[in-house]
Amino acid sequence: MVTGISLEEAVVQMTGPLSPLGTEILPLERTLSRTLAADVAAPLDQPPFDRSPLDGYALRSADLTGANREHPAVLEVVDTVYAGDEARIPVGPGQAVRLMTGAMLPPGCDCVVPQEDTDRGDPVSVFVSLKPFQNYVYQGEDYRKGTLLLEKGTRLDAAALGVLAGAGITEVEVYRRPRVGLLTTGDEVVSPGTPLPAGKIYGSNQMLLAARLAELGVETETAHQGDDPAAVAEAMRELLEICDVLLTTGGVSVGDKDIFHQALPLLGAERIFWRVNLKPGTPAMYSLYEGKPILSLSGNPFAAFTTFELLARPLLAALTGEEGPRWGEGVLDTPFPKASPRRRFIRGRYEHGHITLPEGHSSGMLASLVGCNCLAELPAGSPPAEAGTRVRILLLE
Template sequence: MSITLEEALNLVVRYAPVLNEEYVPLAESVGRRLTSDIRSAFPQPPFDRSPLDGYAVVAADVASATPDTPVKLQVVDKLWAGMPARVGVKRGQAVRLMTGCMIPSGADAVIRQEDTDLGVEIVQIFRPVASGKNICYRGEEYGTDALLLRRENRVDAASVAVAAGAGFTQLRVRRRARAVILTTGDEVRQPGTVLPAGKIYDSNTAYLSARLHQLGVETVAALTQEDDLTALSAALRRYAGEVDLILTTGGVSVGEKDLLEQAVKAAGAEVIFHGIDIKPGMPTLFAVLGNARLLGLSGNPFSAVVPFELLLRPMLAEMTGDPEPLLRADTAIAAQGFDKASPSRRFLRAFCKQGRVYPPAAQSNGQMRSMIGCNCLIDVPAGSGAIRPGDPVRILWL
């Protein structure tokens, strides 16, 4: 007996396991959620430094400098970035600095090199500079024990830069979900092989692999399995202890060779539901097999797309503690119509821009070409008639 989509959503979230935490190198943390706050062990910058090439000076010494009456100062040292300050600056002196250099003691400003004659032993200063000018002070960005990255934040390139600048080489994040894709059907062949009469190339694996990658899931294996109960149940048992998600396509309907539910039970799984009152995707199956969660999808490409997007994304959000995969609902105006009535709840692929949504005419469950460029699903309630241009519709952003 079919259940509602809301009931199915509640079940997949209820049975979704929370993934473990792990420490990973900074580059591998991108796109994942932090599981602990990151705090600084030292201030940033860790010393007073120069943001430009110039000369460290005492501002009072150059207060009267003009292009016509330059102030002359003795250059007592020259520093490059990474060198410690070796001597202090006294009245009448200057230290040549490059960008990033430590400010020597005694200096309270940095004069730009453009405002000097670039003197080596004696430098002429042509403009005054205010005390404190052109100095990045110690702790200016943050102090010791400052909160740098908050728990549950998604790690991005800026987060990695901040962590690296604070001396971190690893971050503690939620482990990536691991998945296996199992495409079933005697008729399925992989692209790149000879296509005998009566066979079709497998597009489901390509779609699911690409979407899992986009959602940050690691695909451990992608297999094609003929309609054989023993081999299918063996394949399910094999991966039950290795992955978090098992995605299958095909074999979930009521045909003579639709063997997935039998294979799932033979593998020792608990079937949570089989059938959702939506179109397409009605025969979708969800089961628990060891530590893995199995989502059995239709073999028709778009019939696999809809429950994948509707169910896997909230399940993945629960597993990873990351709300990013969740579908966002919105309202738009139909710019094009859809002539068929919808006795049951129906989802249409569509493209939405500036509040107007365009469902392509080709909505067949077996077609994927019209999915190109689509960025949303139109959620058509059960019992609806045809959609007319100008009608308000509920959409889910993909």
Template structure:
């Protein structure tokens, strides 16, 4: 049986980014660049003023204390004439520096009287001047392939005149939930039935990752119907199933995939929860079979599917961020498999705190309520204690307040795990 790290490496080694597409810059927010981007011009395009103030030649101050104001340079317009020694021009922020000027003094730092100015304090040559090309030069590389386009990157590219960009496609994911016991939301479950919560849980995570979700109808535990649904889902960029991957009489997902030409990457990983997770490809299309238990499905999504999605979408680093945190409750050491515990992250006095959820059952959704991180407990490791520093995998950014023991959904009981 593979370890978590071995299984993750198998996933990342198997997948490559999806084809690129060209988008208008505003529509590329959140995408990963598929090509390096270079500047089309210098920025700033000319020496200009960083302040509202007065521009002049610094050498003028060595000749006289006061300077004659010869006119105004506006942003977008400038000043057409050369400024002579002993003169100054009132200048607005961003206006090109007039010929003959090399220094700017801020409005609040001068005394202005009858068309003349006098600096209130010493002025250095080059003060408040932004020089041509100091941000970037024409032809300079601005962003590398794989960079995530957030607001700052969008602004940078706009300043360089980049109107359209090549970005990797976001995956279209077919989501198939299996099981005769499942009913749709809005239907009251009968004896032996449960609501298909996995559809909504995994759909929400897919949308959080920027994917297009293609929900397929619930597949019954019948070979014909299941194979038909699986074949339909293989038209997507990635097929994701929940349920039917263990060893029961009606766990038919892998068998039906085999009928479609499934190439096995792995089945079963030495983790808890989520041991029976399945991964492979059918004619190049990646397929994940997640366990049917909600917490196990969510954990294996975070551990394997999210990195796969980010690899397909071309992001430079497909792995989730980690941080150090202080444990707020005792945790039993690892058993024969590496354990992953849901928990909440809070900030207190400049440090992060990790509080394990008291409910860690793989069959419950309750343990994932308010969960922001997963704590990996290695196999055969000793117990962890309150106050120990641990490393956790972040799902969401930490909250800014620490509510302490006794918060809703959290207590100090020893977390327990099942399959």
């Protein structure tokens, strides 16, 4: 087991041997936030016919030359077409077809006049002139049949799903998401909703990380165990039977009850590394059990959250074929008063290139994380950071 490695080395150690878990074909309604495993080509033109962008009249622009309110063009109305109807009657000289937004344009027309610029009569008087193909939506204006609609690797958001549905597509091939086991530990932890005995605390890590996994679209199985190594080893075994990845919190430092040093050998897991050169979350440990990853994080809530973002997210991305965490840069608007002998990550709020910091940065403090959307990196050996310092940030997306 390697000890005391860099964040980058840790990520390589975890993700290097991994590959995506495979793909599955799912109906659109189950693919929000999933990642496409194959290109999707348009099966039709969009729109599939020339259509009207507004309520009005389809006609020939040549019939409106010089039209105004004093001298309107007067046209015979030969048909009415609603959205969803087929336009069957062509527009000839001196004629118009009444139609609604989205309706198919009839043959022979080259523009649509808004109904506000007419008297809506029959025959209809038109008070404006139009250019050829004004207010005219062409077949295939959005995209043509056979063109690349969405690329492999696209994360499916509301807009992408709307595009797919509009093309008549009902199912797509996506990368399979890992099922994650989440095991929290500690004799001191009591479930919310029960009386709180002296010396105990309510557990937040399970809710914190399960909710974060849900935000990322990952299915989670949860469990909690006290500080008995054999019981923890058995709980890990049970979760690994039904999950692709196991995350644990607590029990990875050097105290008398840091029981993963005993539990992992009892399980028969191979420990790959322990301790990463960063703060908070230094004691993070990574193991493998029958090829399945086990990432053990600190029990301090913010430390667990930070190392989840820095380590677990790249691990999950390697198993899904998705893009990993996104990094950027910003300028501190708030000073950070402490020196950083070790590489440090602090919570912050990033907006328009600037970062504001909350009060309270202890690894056990969670309340100050509310409203934060980034982790700001302070390099090892940094003095206290002054306002105006440019820093690298990990975006919490």
